[in-house]
Amino acid sequence: VQAGSEVSALLGRMPSAVGYQPTLSTEMGSLQERITSTKEGSITSIQAVYVPADDLTDPAPATTFAHLDATTVLSRGLAAKGIYPAVDPLDSTSTMLQPRIVGEEHYETAQRVKQTLQRYKELQDIIAIL
Numbered sequence: 001v002q003a004g005s006e007v008s009a010l011l012g013r014m015p016s017a018v019g020y021q022p023t024l025s026t027e028m029g030s031l032q033e034r035i036t037s038t039k040e041g042s043i044t045s046i047q048a049v050y051v052p053a054d055d056l057t058d059p060a061p062a063t064t065f066a067h068l069d070a071t072t073v074l075s076r077g078l079a080a081k082g083i084y085p086a087v088d089p090l091d092s093t094s095t096m097l098q099p100r101i102v103g104e105e106h107y108e109t110a111q112r113v114k115q116t117l118q119r120y121k122e123l124q125d126i127i128a129i130l
Helices: 002-010 024-033 059-065 076-080 104-129
Strands: none
Touching: 002 024, 024 059
16 A cells, blocks of 8 residues: 555655545455455455554555455554453454354354443543543
8 A cells, every 4th residue: 555655656646535546445456356266266365454543544444444354453552451462352343243154142242242342441431531
């Protein structure tokens, strides 16, 4: 993504959102479409994505995440608390977390855990204000 932005600038293309190349979405789509399953085999892709300023809504990571089946988000806050692996279950996602795939009980348990963690996070914010 960064190289595409630099090449785009050298070619004199007007940047779009946050300075990225105007073709970011198209280029990312073309790349991700090449990583696919066929009759002859499949490719499993594990991608490390740089998230500027830990902003998951930045156009580069957001465009990348749109093409992925699952994302595992590491949290600086959890790491600072000594919690390892520092995986943030609220920001991490998976298209496989569906009742028809993992079963109703597992799905409902995962949803309740996420709700509990979200409530804990909200209460932490309130406590920090007090």
